Amino acid sequence: MRASLIQLAVSDAEPPAERRARAAALVRAQDGADLVVLPELWPVGGFAYDAWASGAEPLDGPTAEAMSAAAKAAGCWLHAGSIVERDPDGPIYNTSLLFAPDGELVRTYRKIHRFGFDRGEAVAMGAGQEIVTVDAGFAVLGLATCYDLRFPELFRALLDGGAELLVVPAAWPARRAEHWNLLARARAVEEQALVLACNTAGTHGGVEQAGGSIAVDPWGRVLAEAGPDEQVLTVDFDPAEVAECRAEFPVHRDRLLGIPAPVQR
Numbered sequence: 001m002r003a004s005l006i007q008l009a010v011s012d013a014e015p016p017a018e019r020r021a022r023a024a025a026l027v028r029a030q031d032g033a034d035l036v037v038l039p040e041l042w043p044v045g046g047f048a049y050d051a052w053a054s055g056a057e058p059l060d061g062p063t064a065e066a067m068s069a070a071a072k073a074a075g076c077w078l079h080a081g082s083i084v085e086r087d088p089d090g091p092i093y094n095t096s097l098l099f100a101p102d103g104e105l106v107r108t109y110r111k112i113h114r115f116g117f118d119r120g121e122a123v124a125m126g127a128g129q130e131i132v133t134v135d136a137g138f139a140v141l142g143l144a145t146c147y148d149l150r151f152p153e154l155f156r157a158l159l160d161g162g163a164e165l166l167v168v169p170a171a172w173p174a175r176r177a178e179h180w181n182l183l184a185r186a187r188a189v190e191e192q193a194l195v196l197a198c199n200t201a202g203t204h205g206g207v208e209q210a211g212g213s214i215a216v217d218p219w220g221r222v223l224a225e226a227g228p229d230e231q232v233l234t235v236d237f238d239p240a241e242v243a244e245c246r247a248e249f250p251v252h253r254d255r256l257l258g259i260p261a262p263v264q265r
């Protein structure tokens with residue numbers, strides 16, 4: 001299987017419609033790939049908080065429409081990264097979109113852990129409530145977004161939901177690039193899963209991005225890794241390796257289920 005991680009450079013200067021057209025053209029060009037992944041919040045300029053409310057879209061809005069057509073044209077699964085979703089009955093959400101090769105929007109995932117560091121996302125967005133796994137035929141995908149990477153309990157829940165391939169779009173700052181790389185590998189080792197983690201490049205909302213999109217196998221080995229600038233990272237992977245790794249080293253068999261409450265002495 002082949003994946004393309006489109007590490008898009010997102011800048012405050014590029015008008016959203018141009019960025020959307022550019023992203024769609026990049027997806028269409030990946031016609032040899034089985035799965036294409038875009039990063040987090042690229043349609044609204046990532047960290048450009050001021051653009052979130054005005055850039056919010058419904059699930060059949062212009063980004064979903066362009067990405068559906070691009071997935072169909074390329075004939076591949078497309079994790080289109082995330083948009084700011086406008087829910088007519090609620091708050092806005094940081095929502096990932098997953099399209100099948102026929103262009104159907106098969107699942108969405110609302111980011112559960114909002115980035116509370118500078119309060120921006122935690123104040124502006126609603127929190128997702130649903131753990132999302134999707135059987136894509138070649139593997140069961142587990143969906144998470146950016147800051148979620150810091151919360152291993154989510155990934156354990158994805159494992160319990162059958163996840164074999166963890167897909168993580170992000171807008172991860174350069175300041176914590178080592179965390180990004182280390183956590184992507186840690187999640188692969190812990191869950192004995194493949195990890196495809198696609199970041200943005202460039203600087204948006206005044207925050208320089210790490211790039212460094214990464215593909216990791218279930219043993220924690222790096223299959224491919226991007227540099228800091230815009231690029232399409234292509235990687236070949238074998239979904240069967242997940243079951244092989246879990247059979248050869250069945251660590252999940254030894255899990256402590258029903259962890260007792262801590263005792264303070």
Ligand SMILES: O=C(O)CCC(=O)C(=O)O
Nearest residue numbers: 115146147171172173176
């Ligand atoms: O956890 C981090 O260091 C970055 C998280 C982040 O930028 C996000 O979730 O948007």
